[in-house]
Amino acid sequence: MDCNVVDRLKGRGIIPSAHRVAIGDYVLRTIEHPSADQVWERVKTSFPVLSRATVYNTLNLFVRKGLLQELILAEGKVVFDPNVADHHHLVEEDSGIIYDIPWDAVQVSGLDTLTDLEIDSYQVVARGRKRRH
Amino acid sequence: MDCNVVDRLKGRGIIPSAHRVAIGDYVLRTIEHPSADQVWERVKTSFPVLSRATVYNTLNLFVRKGLLQELILAEGKVVFDPNVADHHHLVEEDSGIIYDIPWDAVQVSGLDTLTDLEIDSYQVVARGRKRRH
DNA sequence: CCATAGTTTTAGAGTAAGTCTAAAGATATA
DNA sequence: TATATCTTTAGACTTACTCTAAAACTATGG
Numbered sequence: 233m234d235c236n237v238v239d240r241l242k243g244r245g246i247i248p249s250a251h252r253v254a255i256g257d258y259v260l261r262t263i264e265h266p267s268a269d270q271v272w273e274r275v276k277t278s279f280p281v282l283s284r285a286t287v288y289n290t291l292n293l294f295v296r297k298g299l300l301q302e303l304i305l306a307e308g309k310v311v312f313d314p315n316v317a318d319h320h321h322l323v324e325e326d327s328g329i330i331y332d333i334p335w336d337a338v339q340v341s342g343l344d345t346l347t348d349l350e351i352d353s354y355q356v357v358a359r360g361r362k363r364r365h
Numbered sequence: 366m367d368c369n370v371v372d373r374l375k376g377r378g379i380i381p382s383a384h385r386v387a388i389g390d391y392v393l394r395t396i397e398h399p400s401a402d403q404v405w406e407r408v409k410t411s412f413p414v415l416s417r418a419t420v421y422n423t424l425n426l427f428v429r430k431g432l433l434q435e436l437i438l439a440e441g442k443v444v445f446d447p448n449v450a451d452h453h454h455l456v457e458e459d460s461g462i463i464y465d466i467p468w469d470a471v472q473v474s475g476l477d478t479l480t481d482l483e484i485d486s487y488q489v490v491a492r493g494r495k496r497r498h
Numbered sequence: 499c500c501a502t503a504g505t506t507t508t509a510g511a512g513t514a515a516g517t518c519t520a521a522a523g524a525t526a527t528a
Numbered sequence: 529t530a531t532a533t534c535t536t537t538a539g540a541c542t543t544a545c546t547c548t549a550a551a552a553c554t555a556t557g558g
Binding site: 499503506515517518519520523525527528 | 529530533534535537538539540541542543544546548549550551552553555556557558
């Protein structure tokens with residue numbers, strides 16, 4: 233699963249252009265939940281000729297192809313998570329940092345009794361903060 | 366709890382100006398989860414002299430005072446929910462409609478075992494659709 | 499190696515949600 | 529009535545994001 237980015241793009245039918253690989257090299261490995269503009273700022277440092285539109289196009293492409301998950305959890309802006317397996321989230325209000333919570337750490341029951349709802353997916357969104365050990 | 370809007374504002378230390386009451390008359394009773402601009406459009410029909418800034422100021426004031434809950438669940442936009450009691454949400458992707466799910470309908474366990482997290486609040490966010498009976 | 503058709507990238511304009519500002523208008527109290 | 533405080537306003541500004549049309553790539557067949 234953690235093979236190189238070129239192969240992961242090809243595996244989803246995405247032509248691995250230099251720009252896309254540069255973006256993927258960052259966004260498919262990070263645990264930072266960056267926004268699109270944060271991805272742009274970051275990737276530009278190592279790959280200077282890069283327009284904003286390309287970053288947005290590429291991120292949206294990755295989402296469509298299942299390489300990224302789009303999250304709308306906090307501060308009115310969309311962030312991206314390369315962890316596309318089901319999992320829950322903790323939003324740290326002060327810092328805006330978002331942490332992943334493993335799926336198995338939390339159990340949710342009762343959704344199946346809501347017979348008037350057809351549920352495709354769900355997650356727990358928690359607000360709070362990470363303890364400074 | 367469902368007493369008139371003027372008293373509810375006063376109860377939170379908010380001066381019940383005509384504008385605020387007009388906005389509250391709609392937003393504190395609706396189950397529609399409107400965005401700020403939707404509130405503006407709607408309230409303007411019955412209260413024409415109303416600027417966008419006033420609507421945003423008032424909604425933010427209501428949130429600070431605990432009369433409204435701000436939700437960031439779908440489509441990158443903030444919506445408001447006068448149901449400030451804890452509850453869960455279902456986001457209908459196609460329509461953008463958000464439905465409340467009663468707190469007691471769902472049980473979540475395991476969050477307390479995450480000892481490195483200090484959790485203030487949480488909710489289940491489900492994606493799917495309401496069955497057309 | 500060239501032609502060409504398709505794909506990708508670009509700069510910059512456009513859009514929409516939301517915030518800020520400074521002035522004007524209300525309101526309350528003494 | 530005077531004055532201090534609070535509220536509202538129009539419109540400019542900001543930020544996140546999308547669109548557009550042209551330019552630059554890339555792949556393939558001949």
